[in-house]
Amino acid sequence: MDPSTPLTIFELRALRPEALDVLDRQPPEGLFGPLAASLAGLHVEADFAFLFFVQEVDLSPFLAAQPLLELRTVHRLRYDQWQDGLEGRPLKVGPLTVRPCLRAVEVPAGQDELGGRPPERRPQRAARRDEPLDELLIDPGLAFGYGGHPTTKTCLEFLLRLYRPGPLPTGPPPATALDLGCGTGILALAAVRLGAAEALGVDHSHLAADAARRNVRLNRLEGRVKIERGWAQTWSAHPAELLTANLPLFVLRDLAALEAFKGRRCLIVSGLLQEEGAAFLDLLAPAFRVVDAVRSDRWASYLLQASTKV
Numbered sequence: 001m002d003p004s005t006p007l008t009i010f011e012l013r014a015l016r017p018e019a020l021d022v023l024d025r026q027p028p029e030g031l032f033g034p035l036a037a038s039l040a041g042l043h044v045e046a047d048f049a050f051l052f053f054v055q056e057v058d059l060s061p062f063l064a065a066q067p068l069l070e071l072r073t074v075h076r077l078r079y080d081q082w083q084d085g086l087e088g089r090p091l092k093v094g095p096l097t098v099r100p101c102l103r104a105v106e107v108p109a110g111q112d113e114l115g116g117r118p119p120e121r122r123p124q125r126a127a128r129r130d131e132p133l134d135e136l137l138i139d140p141g142l143a144f145g146y147g148g149h150p151t152t153k154t155c156l157e158f159l160l161r162l163y164r165p166g167p168l169p170t171g172p173p174p175a176t177a178l179d180l181g182c183g184t185g186i187l188a189l190a191a192v193r194l195g196a197a198e199a200l201g202v203d204h205s206h207l208a209a210d211a212a213r214r215n216v217r218l219n220r221l222e223g224r225v226k227i228e229r230g231w232a233q234t235w236s237a238h239p240a241e242l243l244t245a246n247l248p249l250f251v252l253r254d255l256a257a258l259e260a261f262k263g264r265r266c267l268i269v270s271g272l273l274q275e276e277g278a279a280f281l282d283l284l285a286p287a288f289r290v291v292d293a294v295r296s297d298r299w300a301s302y303l304l305q306a307s308t309k310v
């Protein structure tokens with residue numbers, strides 16, 4: 001998306017949880033009529049829905065038809081402001097560089113260069129096959145996770161600890177990774193870039209799953225990173241040595257209650273508020289022990305290891 005694209009973002013709250021189902025059931029044309037043409041994305045999180053339009057629109061006919069969806073706020077800002085002005089600012093996490101690509105285009109397989117256009121009009125390129133191992137290209141679209149948020153950044157730091165030689169007693173680097181709530185796919189992609197053989201990313205949001213699939217292609221990791229649209233709870237039993245989950249507490253709690261969630265060697269858990277951390281860790285004890293804990297801003301993130309080998 002062009003960084004200067006004006007966004008109108010409607011934040012809606014569901015007065016009853018089932019009120020959000022309509023957003024999943026009906027195609028945008030059915031919900032928004034002609035406005036669907038300027039709908040750039042739709043994201044549902046807990047009791048809230050965020051509707052992203054690329055121009056000013058009148059949502060009142062839709063709202064009148066959905067009395068259980070309450071309009072909370074309308075945000076008006078440019079796309080680069082929504083993404084925190086990140087364009088052109090690569091993010092360094094140790095030796096890993098995450099390059100944001102707000103206007104990425106996809107390059108057909110086997111075609112590495114985009115010659116022919118003046119440099120100022122040349123869109124950012126997809127990764128070449130010889131891209132440095134520690135570099136990721138991320139086009140966040142409207143999804144969460146270009147790397148700058150403290151909860152994501154700490155997960156990337158933990159991944160580096162697992163995949164780069166160091167004093168941690170976590171054993172050999174995990175060969176397989178499952179990323180629940182993958183957003184842009186950044187953690188699944190980073191795990192593979194850093195050394196995992198394969199990873200699966202899962203997100204219930206169409207917007208996130210689409211962005212993550214785009215990023216898999218941008219980084220030319222189609223053979224090794226798969227993305228599924230679905231609920232973390234449903235996919236929690238997918239076998240993988242490492243599980244990464246940067247998710248809100250209520251989802252993490254659900255997951256911790258599932259035996260299958262625990263059946264792996266390493267866990268990276270993020271998205272908890274600092275005051276939520278201790279109680280959540282109690283849910284994982286004694287199956288897991290904390291290898292490292294980082295508090296950053298208002299957030300707490302943990303790297304955990306299975307107490308007995310699984």
Ligand SMILES: C[S@@+](CC[C@H](N)C(=O)[O-])C[C@H]1O[C@@H](n2cnc3c(N)ncnc32)[C@H](O)[C@@H]1O
Pocket residue numbers: 044045143144145146147151152155179180181182183184185186187202203204205208230231232233246247248251271
């Ligand atoms: C905080 S973002 C994390 C994105 C990325 N993993 C990162 O670390 O930057 C949480 C993501 O989880 C997704 N999510 C929230 N609840 C979920 C659930 N129950 N099942 C699947 N995905 C969920 C959201 O759509 C969002 O993309």
